[in-house]
Amino acid sequence: MAKRIVWLHGVFLFCLTVLMVRLSVLGQGESLAQAAARQSTSLLELGTSRGTIYDRYGKPLVNRSYVTALAVSPTPEGMELLRENLPQEELPEALEVLRQGRPMVVRSSRYPWLPDTQPQGAAVFRLPVRYSGEQLAVHLLGYVDESGHGVAGIEKGYDDLLREMGGSVYARYFVDANRSAVEDRAAEVVDQRTAPQGGVVLTLDRGIQEAAEAAMADIQKGAAVVMEVDTGEVLAMVSRPAYDLTRLEEALSAPDSPFFNRALGAYNVGSTFKLCVAAAALEQGFSPYYSHQCQGYYQLGEQKYHCHYRYGHGELTMAEALEKSCNPYFINLGMQVGGEALCDMAYRMGFGSSAKLGEGVTAAAGALPKGRDLWGGDLANFSFGQGEFTATPVQIAQMISAIANGGRFVSPTVYRGTTLNGGDLELREEPAPGAQIIKPSTAAALQTMLIGVVERGSGTRARPDRGGAGGKTATAQTGIFQGEEEVLHGWFAGFYPAREPRYAVVIFAEGGGEGSEVPAQAFAALCDGIADCTKS
Numbered sequence: 001m002a003k004r005i006v007w008l009h010g011v012f013l014f015c016l017t018v019l020m021v022r023l024s025v026l027g028q029g030e031s032l033a034q035a036a037a038r039q040s041t042s043l044l045e046l047g048t049s050r051g052t053i054y055d056r057y058g059k060p061l062v063n064r065s066y067v068t069a070l071a072v073s074p075t076p077e078g079m080e081l082l083r084e085n086l087p088q089e090e091l092p093e094a095l096e097v098l099r100q101g102r103p104m105v106v107r108s109s110r111y112p113w114l115p116d117t118q119p120q121g122a123a124v125f126r127l128p129v130r131y132s133g134e135q136l137a138v139h140l141l142g143y144v145d146e147s148g149h150g151v152a153g154i155e156k157g158y159d160d161l162l163r164e165m166g167g168s169v170y171a172r173y174f175v176d177a178n179r180s181a182v183e184d185r186a187a188e189v190v191d192q193r194t195a196p197q198g199g200v201v202l203t204l205d206r207g208i209q210e211a212a213e214a215a216m217a218d219i220q221k222g223a224a225v226v227m228e229v230d231t232g233e234v235l236a237m238v239s240r241p242a243y244d245l246t247r248l249e250e251a252l253s254a255p256d257s258p259f260f261n262r263a264l265g266a267y268n269v270g271s272t273f274k275l276c277v278a279a280a281a282l283e284q285g286f287s288p289y290y291s292h293q294c295q296g297y298y299q300l301g302e303q304k305y306h307c308h309y310r311y312g313h314g315e316l317t318m319a320e321a322l323e324k325s326c327n328p329y330f331i332n333l334g335m336q337v338g339g340e341a342l343c344d345m346a347y348r349m350g351f352g353s354s355a356k357l358g359e360g361v362t363a364a365a366g367a368l369p370k371g372r373d374l375w376g377g378d379l380a381n382f383s384f385g386q387g388e389f390t391a392t393p394v395q396i397a398q399m400i401s402a403i404a405n406g407g408r409f410v411s412p413t414v415y416r417g418t419t420l421n422g423g424d425l426e427l428r429e430e431p432a433p434g435a436q437i438i439k440p441s442t443a444a445a446l447q448t449m450l451i452g453v454v455e456r457g458s459g460t461r462a463r464p465d466r467g468g469a470g471g472k473t474a475t476a477q478t479g480i481f482q483g484e485e486e487v488l489h490g491w492f493a494g495f496y497p498a499r500e501p502r503y504a505v506v507i508f509a510e511g512g513g514e515g516s517e518v519p520a521q522a523f524a525a526l527c528d529g530i531a532d533c534t535k536s
Contacts, residue, residue, distance in 0.1 A: 055201075278330075351366060
């Protein structure tokens, strides 16, 4: 009996051992099978992309064109595709890669759209091209470096988001133990992009941006800004000179700092500031019919401040002084209003403060003197926008917006929100309504005066063909000389249309001379372009 028990126990142990060995073999076999499966495919990168930057209507500002990537298999059909798509001088080296059993990626212009069926011998995928040769809004958008990271502008400010929405596209190949592609197994496209149509949505209007860039054709150095007067949303922003995003190296050594965004830079503004002086005076109770006798200069102690019309304009009201851009009138008005009140009004309008329009986009603060330091000659210069005072085109657009919208402050912005699919928009948090910085009656009086400047004053060249406009010319002294000639900045700033204005439009020509000439003409052209974009 004892022997039988021992024999049965031995048989049981033997069976258990066999079972354990079998399970171990099966487990190893499954692991080996999984490993073999993992090693039986290979990924070949077709290309990468990043999130798109859209205008306010969902129209792409980048990624507007496409290139077709062919992941060519080492097959007779693949070799034929290479012969059809590669230049003759590149063909021998590429064919040698295929003969070694390795696939390769080539760019093709043969398939501008994805074909309905994949051609034999290749996996085909369409990839976006980031920039075009005639890229819009280059200074605002910025650019990326060779590693795909944003370097400037919107590309830099929203780099993490744009990269997250992009990613890589691969072709998956089946390979043998020698890592050579298996001829009878077709390649598969693997798209690992998180949100291929996702991106950042700006306030820009692509049509108005195109109109602004066309209007700036005759201005070599300068800027243009179009702002929605009720919201502060920037609809167009142009800086000149521009640069080609496909040839960045050439711009590094180009003259006139083409990488600098002049729309965000601070400059001498000249007579556009007379609008701020007029607003301060009206808020203090001065009448629009307040008059002053211009005799061709304003005498302050031993210093004479000359009018551009040396014979003198005679007696002028505030509206007439704006129409003729009479310096003595506004020096007299500024001296009576006082430096404290003028600086307070300027500060309320946005001068002297930097403005963040979006991540990576900040307008300079400019130079605003302190009211307590303004007296005598400094106050006289400040009263017609000269001296140390400087401002940006964006700040001038803010001032125009306040006049055009009934007296409310607006905060400039270029950012509207994000999208995951190119259609549905997740809007930014709406800012609180701007403060009332001037009375509606003051804004209305200034609107009427600025319409007069365009209709019969120094700004007649700025009159658009449709809708009318209001605005102000400026020719700003800089204190910089080229030879014996002083460099003068030309400005035209105004609103469009004349009645129920919707847009603040600012044209700046650095070293561009009289504001009543080229800047005024560019303003008219831009307003006509806006009309073309917005007509039903």
